[in-house]
Amino acid sequence: MIIGKVINRVVSTRKYEELQGYKLLVIQPCYGSADFFVAADNIGAGEGEYVLVSTGEAVQHALTKHAPIDAIVVGILDHEPTI
Secondary structure, three states: OEEEEEEEEEOOOOOOHHHOOOEEEEEEEOOOOOOOEEEEEOOOOOOOOEEEEEEHHHHHHHOOOOOOOOEEEEEEOOOOOOO
16 A cells, blocks of 8 residues: 555546546655555545555455546545655
């Protein structure tokens, strides 16, 4: 799992049918890699919030329908993480 900050939303006029209902968020990891990535969200995370993101095979267990997603927001942190 990855702790990251939501820095933006991805807006698309068309997307794969199974992605309907998921917001696509740009995440900046807090630790390790400085690369941004896109994660699906259906729990209501917003810009500026810190989130817990699951990646890899575990993502398929968190989905409500079969969709081509490799990162999904599974939690919203109550406060900024500290090292």
